[in-house]
Amino acid sequence: MKIIGINASPKREKSQTRRLVLAALEGARSKGADITFIDLCDLEIKYCTACGNCYAKGECIHDDDYPELLEKLLDADGIVLGSPNYIDSVTAQLKTLFDRMADSIHCQHFTGKYGCAVSTAGGSNAEGVAAYMNQTLLHLGATTVGAVGLNFLGNPDAIVPAEKKAKDLGRKLAEAIKTNWKDPAQSKIQGERREYFRKLVAFNKDLWVHEYDHWKMMDAK
DSSP: OEEEEOOOOOTTOOOHHHHHHHHHHHHHHTTEEEEEEEEEEEEEOOOOOOOHHHHHHOOOSOOOOOOOHHHHHOOOEEEEEEEEEEESOOHHHHHHHHHHTTHHHHTTTTTOOEEEEEEEEESSOOOHHHHHHHHHHHHTTTTEEEEEEOOTTTTTTGGHHHHHHHHHHHHHHHHHHTOOOOOHHHHHHHHHHHHHHHHEEEETTEEEEEEEHHHHHHHHO
């Protein structure tokens, strides 16, 4: 059981979000998971240019760290995403990563994987940012098990109980992977999304050759 955690805060080792990601990974490790931690801001991830090359050929025009990171994500059973609240959304670094994953969304590459999210905010809406990260995982095909959103509101000690919640969340993530847990509401959405993208790719089959071949292979299984 492999679980990868990604901290998207530019503060790296000084990040409070990092502490929550590490706590979630520690919780998962206590349940037997093989864990990997990545500071996203240590990597070079270039902007998507909407060229469509990944749709057509399964390759990106950029030479950067994205292919290696994607390989690690695809190799994982579970994913922990962490970002502070930057103007009611994730950091630019994480949004850049998400935008590069359009091919993975079209192909539903994260089907069968599990995920969760953690977020921090000085004032408010950490919960909303965590929900957005979980929604992105769901769009990729994964099943999410929950989130921790911490609004400090001037109380630096609030990180302590939040770390405990994050550890519990990591344990829940590991248990979901072990038991192949299903959520009927998410399963319904996943089924609808798979059908939508299958039809979308089929409609563009002459241009999106790589993705069309992917869905033909999936349908043959």
